[in-house]
């Protein structure tokens with residue numbers, strides 16, 4: 496397939512280990528893929544989308560009570576929170592891998608008795624949904640790593656951030672405007688229920704062109720973030736089985752182009768329709784102790800360690816100071832050659 500025709504690969508979770516090779520190619524060349532047969536019931540996906548709608552309809556007073564400037568554990572971000580955030584409003588749960596944190600997010604939204612009934616229904620959906628999404632993100636992270644030759648790696652002890660997002664477009668003049676600027680995710684891996692009715696998510700392909708992600712009904716979008724790059728970057732090619740020849744060739748190319756980097760996809764959201772678009776994401780961030788280090792299996796004489804070990808929250812703080820939330824820029828300050836000797 497010619498590079499211009501590259502679309503977001505589709506990975507069938509019911510077809511493993513046969514899909515491992517395709518998954519490796521998706522993770523190293525494109526940096527994202529859509530997952531089908533992921534086991535999250537279609538009814539739960541649509542209930543969560545409905546729940547998202549009701550969350551954004553909550554009284555302003557409840558939303559304001561949950562604003563917190565901290566980028567990770569702030570529960571609510573109003574529109575215009577960030578310079579390019581005219582359309583964008585979000586709720587966030589940290590640490591969404593912990594059922595207790597999901598419950599405390601739900602109870603923080605509790606208000607009047609009328610609202611309470613809605614909130615009880617919402618709480619059930621949110622708890623079920625993020626419970627299932629967490630299972631999926633753990634499975635996908637292990638499979639991505641396995642597709643690169645490292646078997647049996649668990650991400651159970653890693654923290655996660657959930658984000659429920661709304662992009663409100665009210666005028667025809669806004670069509671084509673940027674709703675979320677170009678960025679990479681700071682996570683290791685992100686799973687996202689994009690809005691299949693509205694569209695608007697775009698990735699940058701290998702040629703630097705924007706490509707629309709057309710979500711398949713019921714599929715979940717997965718993309719590799721900055722932490723994935725740090726950890727996967729030092730892939731030891733000899734760990735790959737012979738059957739991954741195709742991947743080896745492409746990894747070699749990746750190595751030549753970008754000094755060994757695997758692919759962290761740059762993406763953005765554009766306004767496509769005069770309506771409100773909802774998306775729901777879960778971000779697998781870092782081990783709960785916060786330390787990010789290169790996987791020892793991925794370091795050898797030919798692939799020296801390129802980044803320092805660092806604390807994820809420190810990285811996140813530095814990244815937020817950057818004008819553009821792009822890992823290549825933010826990670827510059829964390830190169831191994833700057834490590835104290």
Ligand SMILES: O=C(O)CCC(=O)C(=O)O
Pocket residue numbers: 658660675680687689690696762763764774776
């Ligand atoms: O809303 C979307 O489809 C994408 C959101 C996104 O890229 C993010 O939250 O990092």
Ligand SMILES: [Fe+2]
Pocket residue numbers: 678679680762
């Ligand atoms: Fe993103």
